[in-house]
Amino acid sequence: MSSASCIFCKIIKGEIPSLRLIETKYTYSFLDIQPTADYHCLVIPKFHGAKLHNVPDEYLADILPVVKKLTTVLGLDTNNTPDGEGYNILQNNGRIAHQVVDHVHFHLIPKTSDSTGLGVGWPAQETDFDKLNKLHAELKEKLAKYDKL
Ligand code: 5GP
Ligand code: ZN
Secondary structure, three states, X not given: OOOOOOHHHHHHHOOOOOOXXXXXXXXXXXXXXXXXXXXXXXXXXXXXXXXXXXXXXXHHHHHHHHHHHHHHHOOXXXXXXXXXXXXXXXXXXXXXXXXXXXXXXXXXEEEXXXXXXXXXXXXXXXXXXXXXHHHHHHHHXXXXXXXXX
């Protein structure tokens, strides 16, 4: 499925140029045009869905192996210690969550310094087991219904 007005659908179809990387039956990847770090890549399903839940599973199942392959191509797989060079995988859904292009995309962003790559705001709350237990109970009810569908 494709959208005539979507910039990433146009990239997949070759109507807009891109710096293509790995391409499979389900997935297309290319360099981000306004990178936050060198080698900032985008990996997208060849299916027009604005948010993750809009994309069929077979497309989603193909994406992470492509991301993993790119980590190898970029040499990001050589550091098996917690320190030193790392990387972030980012997938935004909705304006409030910083999504600008309404076609699902996974960012693969090398993190080599504090000043490049992804910066993260993380408003962690104090641990509150009463609240957590309530939320858990609510979710278990929803999951039980979901399993019956
Ligand atoms: P979002 O904020 O929606 O998660 O990220 C959208 C990303 O798409 C941005 O990092 C932006 O630089 C990238 N982008 C937007 N338009 C184009 C384009 O025409 N070509 C490429 N290669 N990247 C684009
Ligand atoms: Zn699209």
